[in-house]
Structures are given as C-alpha cells and as structure tokens.
Amino acid sequence: MDLELSSADRAFRDAVRAFLDAELTPELRQVGRRMTSVFCDKDHSLAWQRILHARGWAAPTWPVEYGGPGWTDIQRHVFFAECARVGAPHLAPMGLRMVAPAIMRFGTPEQKARYLPRILSGEDYWCQGYSEPGAGSDLAGLRMRAIPDGEDYVLDGSKIWTTHAHWATHMFCLVRTSTEGKPQAGITFLLIEMDRPGIRVDPIVTLAGEHEVNQVFFDAVRTPKADRLGEENQGWTVAKHLLEFERGGGYAAGLQAGLERLRSQAGDEAGDETGRLLDDPHHRRRLAEAEIAALAIDMTERRVLSALTGGGNPGPASSILKAQGSEALQRLDELAVDALATYAAPHQPQARLAGSNAPPVGPEHGLTIMARYLNNRAASIYGGSNEIQRDIIAKLVLGL
Known part of the structure; x- marks a missing residue:
C-alpha cells in the first residue's frame, strides 16, 4: 500500500486548496467552526452547495453521467480531507449521499430525471423516514402503514428522530405494505413530498437545546404509487443499499x-x-x-x-x-x-x-x-x- 500521493494527486490537492481559499467565505468558515453535529443549518449548507455545484464539485461520489466530477477514489479522499482541514461546513447528506445513490440504482428513468438534478442543485431538500416510536433501531419492526388505493398509497403512522424534517421538501420513507411472512418482506420504499395534506412535523429539542430532529405524523396522507422506489414489498433491499452510503x-x-x-x-x-x-x-x-x-x-x-x-x-x-x-x-x-x-x-x-x-x-x-x-x-x-x-x-x- 503506497501512502504517498502521486504528482497528479498532489496537483489536485493544491487545486482543491486554492479553491477553498478563494471560495470559502468568512461567514461559511465561521459556520463550519460552530457546527455542533454532522448537520449544518439548511441556509448555509445550501449556500456552500451552490458554490460547489457551480464548480461541479457538489457530489464527489456521483458518476459523471449524473453530474459527478469523475474523480478517482484517492481524489475524493483528498477533497474530503482538505474540507475537514479548513473546517468547511458539511453538505446535507440525506439527498446527495443517501437517497441519490438509491435512486440511481433502483429508480425508473422518470424518477432519475425528476429527482437527481434537483438534489444536485439543492432545489429539493430531503429527510429520512426510518425510525419509529417503539421500534428503536429495529427497522424491521416498523408499523407505519401504506394501504393501496387506486393510483395512491394512503399513509398512517409516525416517524421519529427525523433530522431536518422541518426544512425538508421531501422524505424517503420505509412503510409497511404487508404483514405476511418475515417482517422485512412487507416493507416498501417511498419518496414523499412533505407538503402533502395530513403531514404534521413536531419539533424535538435535544439536550444541547437545539431543534435538529422531529417527530413526523401521517394522517391519511395520499402519495402516488409512481413515487415508490423499487417494487412493492422490496423496500428492505433498497434500504440496505442506502445504508451502505449512510x-x-x-x-x-x-x-x-x-x-x-x-x-x-x-x-x-x-x-x-x-x-x-x-x-x-x-x-x-x-x-x-x-x-x-x-x-x-x-x-x-x-x-x-x-x-x-x-x-x-x-x-x-x-x-x-x-x-x-x-x-x-x-x-x-x-x-x-x-x-x-x-x-x-x-x-x-x-x-x-x-x-x-x-x-x-x-x-x-x-x-x-x-x-x-x-x-x-x-x-x-x-x-x-x-x-x-x-x-x-x-x-x-x-x-x-
């Protein structure tokens, strides 16, 4: 294992440093220094994402065909290391690093064309609907129901510890569509617009005194079947793929x-x-x-x-x-x-x-x-x- 960077990778590192020196504003540097978790507030996260997006660097891990920069694994490592060195604020991971790879792997051409460009630009801001009250870390124990009704699913239940749900435009969500067989076999993966009637977001203030997480309630919420990612009752497969990126x-x-x-x-x-x-x-x-x-x-x-x-x-x-x-x-x-x-x-x-x-x-x-x-x-x-x-x-x- 060679621990030294090649001359090309050293030149890339120098280019990243020059970019960060020029583009990372004093305000963004202050925000990076004052971050208290892996999440930055939405406004500053998106401000930094827009700067990176203009340079073509907002999604270092994405393939070129979807808007990624085409970097090698070493270049990605160098980029993240340099961002950490100068204390750059973090980009929200729910869209860029988590649901986007799942959409690339399991999405229809229509879903890819609809969602991926808006995730890359920051127009859509995502949260994750996995954990539920009483289920702990056991995702297979989730109970939030999605009942088929024509071209829609009707959702009832709640999700908890939902980071940035109060700012999100969309949620990627695990729901139960069947109670037969193994618990994992009855789970479906949905992409949900957060402004649908019947969705309520209640804040949870942490021990640090911050509003970062929430409980989200669904009361007869209708969402199109066209926004299902993967097949019905196959959401566990999608979720496992996404978890690799989380x-x-x-x-x-x-x-x-x-x-x-x-x-x-x-x-x-x-x-x-x-x-x-x-x-x-x-x-x-x-x-x-x-x-x-x-x-x-x-x-x-x-x-x-x-x-x-x-x-x-x-x-x-x-x-x-x-x-x-x-x-x-x-x-x-x-x-x-x-x-x-x-x-x-x-x-x-x-x-x-x-x-x-x-x-x-x-x-x-x-x-x-x-x-x-x-x-x-x-x-x-x-x-x-x-x-x-x-x-x-x-x-x-x-x-x-």
Whole structure:
C-alpha cells in the first residue's frame, strides 16, 4: 500500500486548496467552526452547495453521467480531507449521499430525471423516514402503514428522530405494505413530498437545546404509487443499499483536525498546576491516546481506499470504522469539555449563530464544545448502533 500521493494527486490537492481559499467565505468558515453535529443549518449548507455545484464539485461520489466530477477514489479522499482541514461546513447528506445513490440504482428513468438534478442543485431538500416510536433501531419492526388505493398509497403512522424534517421538501420513507411472512418482506420504499395534506412535523429539542430532529405524523396522507422506489414489498433491499452510503465516509481527517484544535486550545488553557494545560502529563497522555486512535483509523481508511482502487470492497472494515470512528469522536469531545472546565457549562445558543454579536461566556472556541459533546453521544447509535457493528465484526472477521 503506497501512502504517498502521486504528482497528479498532489496537483489536485493544491487545486482543491486554492479553491477553498478563494471560495470559502468568512461567514461559511465561521459556520463550519460552530457546527455542533454532522448537520449544518439548511441556509448555509445550501449556500456552500451552490458554490460547489457551480464548480461541479457538489457530489464527489456521483458518476459523471449524473453530474459527478469523475474523480478517482484517492481524489475524493483528498477533497474530503482538505474540507475537514479548513473546517468547511458539511453538505446535507440525506439527498446527495443517501437517497441519490438509491435512486440511481433502483429508480425508473422518470424518477432519475425528476429527482437527481434537483438534489444536485439543492432545489429539493430531503429527510429520512426510518425510525419509529417503539421500534428503536429495529427497522424491521416498523408499523407505519401504506394501504393501496387506486393510483395512491394512503399513509398512517409516525416517524421519529427525523433530522431536518422541518426544512425538508421531501422524505424517503420505509412503510409497511404487508404483514405476511418475515417482517422485512412487507416493507416498501417511498419518496414523499412533505407538503402533502395530513403531514404534521413536531419539533424535538435535544439536550444541547437545539431543534435538529422531529417527530413526523401521517394522517391519511395520499402519495402516488409512481413515487415508490423499487417494487412493492422490496423496500428492505433498497434500504440496505442506502445504508451502505449512510455508514460510509471517513473519520480520520475530521479527527486529526479536531486534535489540532485541542492541542492549540490546551496551549492557551491553564492546567491544574502552574503552567499550561498542554504541560499537564495526564492531559498530554490523553491527547497521545486520541492521536494513536486517529492514526489507526487513518490507516484502516487507507487500506479500504487501497482495496477500492484495486476493484475490491470495504467489507467488514466499514463496521470497524463506524464503531472506532464514532467512539474516537466522542473521546475528543470529552477531552474538549475537560479542557474548558467550568466554561463548558453556559448555554449560549444565540452566541453560536453565524454573524451573532452576542459576547461569549469564556473563550470563543468554547461556544460549541458542550453542544457538540451532547449531540455526538448519538454518533454511536445512528447509522447502525455500535453494538450491531460489533456483531458484524464478530461474525465476519472473528468467525464467531
């Protein structure tokens, strides 16, 4: 496995850096610094997407035929790493990274022509309707019904923890169309317009004091059968394909950028004794442990990248990366909270807003630390809980 970039890839990296230097505005940089989860607010996410779309870079993983840039796996890795290095805000993943690949794989020509260009441009903004009250992470236990009625389905039930449903124009949704046989066999995948009569979105405010997730209620909502993706009762197959993209993505670049921030902050913060926090042996040991974990994740991502460029697939390494990456992220959050000490406690949502002139309580870099810590507690649950990932590792790697 060659860890060095080729001259062509180094030139590509330099072009990405020049683009980011020129196009990433001060406001967008501030938004990136103040993100408290993997999701950016809609307005700034779409503003950055429009800039990338004008350059042809909004969808690095898409095939050229649908508007992708035609990059190699290494170029995509370089691009995401450089975005993480400068703290660019994240693009909303529900459309670009999740439902779009499913539409490419299972959609009709009409569905592809209708949805893909609007996802690429940001005209359509998507949310995910999977989890339900009482079903936990068990998607096969979903109960929201879709009853065929002429050319439509009639939907009754609810979805929960639905990120950005209050902003979404569309939802990709799993519904139950049959109760016969295995639970997975009666699930259908629908593409639903969020302005249909009978849909109600109720906010859920998180521990971080933020409105990011929601519960969505469906009361006799009619949606066309033409907006079904794949065959009726075959939604489980579509959902499994989509889940590969939800669990995908690298952790190493973000972890390394986070470590650099922590080192810088530890150089400014006072330790328990005289001197800086960075001089405290216990804190330095914890930083070193976090760096070792990030390096291990980086090497695993490089092995996966090497396999992909050779025509292989990541296999169970994706489960390893999901479990280790999310837990390493949580360890960085804990370090950041400990370093900030009492200044981590104040709740300052207004001061976190882009362009806000509200003075922070404590250092400016501390505005997001507690909110990020609280939000990222879910990182080991969403996208398939880490307990499930360890079951996969046990079966496919250890043969247990």
